[in-house]
Amino acid sequence: GQNIDQPTEMTATEGAIVQINCTYQTSGFNGLFWYQQHAGEAPTFLSYNVLDGLEEKGRFSSFLSRSKGYSYLLLKELQMKDSASYLCAALDSNYQLIWGAGTKLIIKP
Amino acid sequence: DADVTQTPRNRITKTGKRIMLECSQTKGHDRMYWYRQDPGLGLRLIYYSFDVKDINKGEISDGYSVSRQAQAKFSLSLESAIPNQTALYFCATSGQRESDEQFFGPGTRLTVL
Numbered sequence: 527g528q529n530i531d532q533p534t535e536m537t538a539t540e541g542a543i544v545q546i547n548c549t550y551q552t553s554g555f556n557g558l559f560w561y562q563q564h565a566g567e568a569p570t571f572l573s574y575n576v577l578d579g580l581e582e583k584g585r586f587s588s589f590l591s592r593s594k595g596y597s598y599l600l601l602k603e604l605q606m607k608d609s610a611s612y613l614c615a616a617l618d619s620n621y622q623l624i625w626g627a628g629t630k631l632i633i634k635p
Numbered sequence: 636d637a638d639v640t641q642t643p644r645n646r647i648t649k650t651g652k653r654i655m656l657e658c659s660q661t662k663g664h665d666r667m668y669w670y671r672q673d674p675g676l677g678l679r680l681i682y683y684s685f686d687v688k689d690i691n692k693g694e695i696s697d698g699y700s701v702s703r704q705a706q707a708k709f710s711l712s713l714e715s716a717i718p719n720q721t722a723l724y725f726c727a728t729s730g731q732r733e734s735d736e737q738f739f740g741p742g743t744r745l746t747v748l
Contacts, residue, residue: 530677557734568639568725569678571736613677621733622693625677 528552530626532614537632538604546599546612546629554619560588560599561613563628569613572599601631609633638662639740641726647746654713656743658726666729667709668737669693669701671722678725684709716747 529551538544550558557576561569575581575590575597587600599612611628618624639660648654660667669681680693682701690701698720702710713720723744727737 534675559736566742568739568741569737570739574734574736576734615678617733622680623678623737625679627675627677 528616528618528624530614530616530624532612532626532629534627535630535632537634538601540604540606540633540635542604543600543602544604544631546601546614546631548597548599548614548626550595550597550614550616550624550626552616552618552624555592555595556617556619556621558588558590558597558617559615559623560597561615563611563613565610572612604633606633606635637741639726639728639738641724641740641743643743644741645744647748648716649748650717652716652747654716654745656711656713656724656726656745658709658711658740659707660709660726660728660738660740661707662728662738663706664728664730664738665706666731667703668727668729669699669709669711670725670727671695671720672725672742673722681711681724713745713747716745718747721745721747 532548560572563569573588580589585602613628614626615623665686668683670678684703726740729735729737
């Protein structure tokens with residue numbers, strides 16, 4: 527079956543760095559997305575990776591290793607507004623998005 | 636104005652009632668999606684449409700139906716609502732490329748008593 531695994535919850539301190547991991551098992555693979563979702567709101571797009579390596583976008587970076595079925599989202603210089611859930615989603619061979627349950631990130635002052 | 640709108644935003648209904656959730660988008664995208672989100676679970680795809688004449692079942696289509704009235708409008712119906720359909724429902728839209736991000740509506744919180 528197809529599966530996305532990510533930690534349920536993480537806690538970090540304002541100003542610090544946090545890495546949110548995601549492992550995926552899909553029938554085929556055509557890329558991996560990260561979305562941010564604040565409580566009670568809609569998910570919003572953060573990044574898309576299809577090739578191995580690190581993509582940097584401001585304070586947020588996303589890494590992909592296709593051979594390991596692994597991705598991570600790196601958040602630097604954490605701010606209180608980064609408190610949210612972070613959703614990992616993989617595109618399978620049929621170009622269907624398989625979503626993880628999300629990682630709730632709690633930022634403490 | 637928001638690019639993707641959903642109505643209603645909140646709805647409480649009773650078991651057995653027919654419910655329609657509506658979605659409109661102004662992004663000019665052909666692709667539209669309906670998801671439900673439950674606590675502790677990922678987003679699950681109910682139906683999707685790649686253009687006005689194209690409707691496809693997703694992972695959990697049983698108990699739901701959809702209508703694509705126009706490029707900009709995609710409605711989700713629960714023919715006979717049941718309590719386990721209580722969830723947060725999201726509509727989304729995207730461009731033609733598989734790598735295109737999905738833009739989500741604000742969600743409809745549905746409670747079936």
